[in-house]
Amino acid sequence: MKMPRISVLMYHQVGNFSGITAHGATFCRLSRFKSQMWWLKRMGYNVISLDHALQGIRGEVRLPKHSVVLTFDDGYVNFYEHAFPILKKYGFPATVYMVSGLIDKQAEWLEKSGLPLAPLMNKQQLNDIKLAGITIGAHTHSHPRLAELTSEQAFDEIVHSKRELEECLQDEVQHFCYPYGSLNKEVMRLAAEAGFETATSCQRGAWTSEHDLMAIPRKAISFGDDLAGVWWKIHMKHKLKGKLILR
Numbered sequence: 001m002k003m004p005r006i007s008v009l010m011y012h013q014v015g016n017f018s019g020i021t022a023h024g025a026t027f028c029r030l031s032r033f034k035s036q037m038w039w040l041k042r043m044g045y046n047v048i049s050l051d052h053a054l055q056g057i058r059g060e061v062r063l064p065k066h067s068v069v070l071t072f073d074d075g076y077v078n079f080y081e082h083a084f085p086i087l088k089k090y091g092f093p094a095t096v097y098m099v100s101g102l103i104d105k106q107a108e109w110l111e112k113s114g115l116p117l118a119p120l121m122n123k124q125q126l127n128d129i130k131l132a133g134i135t136i137g138a139h140t141h142s143h144p145r146l147a148e149l150t151s152e153q154a155f156d157e158i159v160h161s162k163r164e165l166e167e168c169l170q171d172e173v174q175h176f177c178y179p180y181g182s183l184n185k186e187v188m189r190l191a192a193e194a195g196f197e198t199a200t201s202c203q204r205g206a207w208t209s210e211h212d213l214m215a216i217p218r219k220a221i222s223f224g225d226d227l228a229g230v231w232w233k234i235h236m237k238h239k240l241k242g243k244l245i246l247r
């Protein structure tokens with residue numbers, strides 16, 4: 001069987017933004033998002049959940065040549081307002097990585113990058129999307145750069161996010177995502193020790209069975225990506241292997 005190559009697309013905020021020039025990869029204009037989802041449907045891409053993709057990587061199920069997993073970092077209210085209705089319309093599963101200590105609060109770390117604050121989902125919204133089939137993953141307790149913390153602090157951030165979200169959702173949380181893609185061998189070990197099955201990074205590339213499940217690469221979809229840009233990101237090979245984009 002041919003090794004599956006899965007494109008894990010990474011989104012952050014979806015909406016109508018004015019005056020965004022820096023950090024373009026963390027914003028996706030609503031009109032572009034709509035056309036990207038329309039296009040994935042139209043072209044017959046196999047948009048699957050992270051769990052389904054994991055089964056494919058483990059060889060438990062057969063996946064078509066180009067499968068796509070949609071991920072949304074941080075848990076913004078604009079996911080709930082803008083992206084979620086479109087995903088529902090097309091029947092696309094997705095994963096949202098939530099910062100567990102900031103449920104119903106603001107994404108306060110954005111201020112340090114000079115970006116406007118943005119509200120994060122509340123408990124009700126998280127449970128709503130989960131009920132509709134969206135996977136909720138953890139994204140630490142307070143969104144730090146894990147590789148810059150002591151092992152103890154990093155483990156605390158990781159394990160707390162799992163527990164807090166499990167409490168909020170009354171269900172297991174099995175997937176994790178490193179804020180800013182900040183990771184190293186020790187941080188990967190801690191994510192596995194906390195009991196997560198997978199962890200996604202910001203390293204660019206397609207996900208294959210050759211990757212460590214604690215460092216799954218993704219492809220950022222930016223503010224400026226038109227359909228050709230998305231197509232290129234789904235089909236590009238590993239030319240950028242090893243290059244970390246820290247967003």
Ligand SMILES: [Zn+2]
Nearest residue numbers: 073074179180
């Ligand atoms: Zn984040």
